[in-house]
Amino acid sequence: MDFVPELSSVTESAAPATTAAAPARRELPDAPLLAAARGEKPVHPPVWFMRQAGRSLPEYRKLREGVAMLDACFDPEMLAEITLQPVRRHGVDAAILFSDIVVPLKAAGLDIDIVPGTGPVVAEPVRDAKAVKALPLLEPEQVARVAEGVGLLVERLGDTPLIGFAGAPFTLASYLIEGGPSRNHEHTKALMHAEPELWHELAGRLADIALTFLRAQLDAGADAIQLFDSWAGALSERDYLEFVQPHSAKVLAGVAGYGVPRIHFGVGTGELLVAMRDAGADVVGVDWRVPLDEAVRRLGGKAVVQGNLDPALLYAGWPVLEAEVRRIVDEGRAAEGHIFNLGHGVLPSVEPEVLTRVVELVHSL
């Protein structure tokens, strides 16, 4: 990419996807998640949890025995079953596709794996122009098995919406440049500032990959999407606006034509809520550091928000947890719409029964 698109040009120019005869999207007019995302106040806040599928569930651990994480993500029947497990168990108002932010990078041919206890690890970190230019594009057929899993879910989910997702350009770039999880993202920020053209070319390619991945999920019938910029909170607002927002905007604009809710979330992003909403989000995910009514104020008083229970409080015992859930639902009333969620993903050792009880409480408020 030899230029940085101005935000306005990106949001107006992105043509809706030219999709083949995509299966008709399910009509779920009464789904609380979609109503809340539209800014309608359903009877109670809809609730789902990031990382609701996965290690916190014994039935997940049993099914995954002997199967590598990324193999599970490309097995339609397995990824569908894993996605359904928390929906059956907890009665949440949405399913989130069991996949991972590195799945499209793996599908495109990158040498990347997920190391249990560590996270995504890249064999050869991307640090120079040669490596950036070698970054392959993602072809839709390379994620056809994920799309097949989405198709199975659309058949099996009844009237529960399915949220598809992708990682945002900055978070994906950080994994590629650092070579794995990073606390300070120093190589990423150094390249961003010292070689801005190279940064924008890399971020643009990652935006294209994320967009292809989201379109494949939407063409297969996903009812909403979430763009995860988990590590955007490491950035100043100035750096986010200059180096990141245009590329996340390209992804969010690229799926605007589907007319489904676009949720945009990052961790530690209290100072970036407006910039992340302006990237093209219909719903802004908030972590536990900013109360939801304060987040709504920062967003100009009108916004649909998602969050924001601190996952650590799932270990604090029911009296504490109940009070926190009630406080968050009260604060969420300041928003046009509120989707109850955690402020980050479910931690692997959380007792599943606690999450089921949180769903029941939110549904009673």
Ligand SMILES: O=C(O)CCc1c2[nH]c(c1CC(=O)O)Cc1[nH]c(c(CC(=O)O)c1CCC(=O)O)Cc1[nH]c(c(CC(=O)O)c1CCC(=O)O)Cc1[nH]c(c(CCC(=O)O)c1CC(=O)O)C2
């Ligand atoms: O070991 C396993 O069984 C797989 C662990 C697992 C991964 N992706 C997964 C799961 C299911 C689960 O969370 O239990 C499955 C996974 N990864 C993700 C999602 C979407 C969501 O969070 O709801 C999901 C699907 C969750 C669901 O279907 O409910 C997205 C994801 N993967 C990743 C990130 C970025 C990040 O967290 O660093 C993010 C962004 C969201 C977030 O921040 O949670 C990267 C990633 N993938 C993975 C890991 C864990 C590595 C480890 O500690 O073993 C990590 C790093 C980490 O979580 O610290 C692998």
